[in-house]
Amino acid sequence: MKHVNTIWIAAAMVMIWPARVILQAACPAPDPRSAQTLIVPGTAQYDGRPSAQFAARLDQAADLWRANPSLRVITVGGNLPGDRFTEAGVGADQLRRAGVDPGAITAVAQGNDTRGSLAAALAACPDPGRVIIVTDPNHRSRARLIAREVGFSGVDTVGAAGTPTRFPGTHWAWTLLHESAGLAVADLRRLPAPAGVADMLEKALRTAAGRLRPSRSTRYRHLDRDGA
Structure with missing residues (x-):
């Protein structure tokens, strides 16, 4: 039972970021x-x-x-x-x-x-x-x-009312995932976590995003170089 409760708590925490994106x-x-x-x-x-x-x-x-x-x-x-x-x-x-x-x-x-x-x-x-x-x-x-x-x-x-990233299309789902991950990084920056943890998470997420969307990989590599 304790293991099940932990799973539900973790799932609820993960859903916080998409909920914030959608509500805003x-x-x-x-x-x-x-x-x-x-x-x-x-x-x-x-x-x-x-x-x-x-x-x-x-x-x-x-x-x-x-x-x-x-x-x-x-x-x-x-x-x-x-x-x-x-x-x-x-x-x-x-x-x-x-x-x-x-x-x-x-x-x-x-x-x-x-x-x-x-x-x-x-x-x-x-x-x-x-x-x-x-x-x-x-x-x-x-x-x-x-x-x-x-x-x-x-x-x-x-x-923007005319954006192509409208529900329920693929672009909308991608932006929801992207923005949820971005909020997670932003929240981590405000916590008393060890220095560099948020940057490491952000870099890992950009690497994953670049593999999922190769058209964005050049921008992510450029941002990583700027950060370094």
């Missing part, structure tokens, strides 16, 4: 009139063309800006070896084409993961006021957590 993804979108800054984290772009996932974030940001044209919009994200374009630059170009005032847009071409990109955004705009991060629905929980960790004081998130 379902939260209502914040009112753009309550914010001063939008941040759009970059993701895959193909020689200057945003991926469907990235384009959905940018379309959502453009809609929010139209609802409150006083918003400043920060696009973030660097590039990988061999890329001619940065994610931030591609995002800024796409927003301009969507009719967003060029004077409202700041491209911060740094960062290849959420933490690095948000830290770069805060460094470029130290007084952003109330912030809305425009990302994928399943990324909302982790993006908000990391934003607070890097120094943002008032932050909300919104999930």
Whole structure:
């Protein structure tokens, strides 16, 4: 009986992270009139063309800006070896084409993961006021957590309505797994665990993810090199 109880407790603990991802993804979108800054984290772009996932974030940001044209919009994200374009630059170009005032847009071409990109955004705009991060629905929980960790004081998130990572597709299942693992790493960083344990777990998870999704392996190798 004790062994069975231990299994149930372990299973419940494992389910905590997916539950947090799903609950945050379902939260209502914040009112753009309550914010001063939008941040759009970059993701895959193909020689200057945003991926469907990235384009959905940018379309959502453009809609929010139209609802409150006083918003400043920060696009973030660097590039990988061999890329001619940065994610931030591609995002800024796409927003301009969507009719967003060029004077409202700041491209911060740094960062290849959420933490690095948000830290770069805060460094470029130290007084952003109330912030809305425009990302994928399943990324909302982790993006908000990391934003607070890097120094943002008032932050909300919104999930891009047109994202291809919608329930119940394969992409949705992958992002749920990815974000749940990311939350586990983030929680471990806040515990009094031995130094480096969270980094070791993160590296192991990236290695596994790279094998499951070879298209992402280059990004993970680049992040590991940056961390080293």
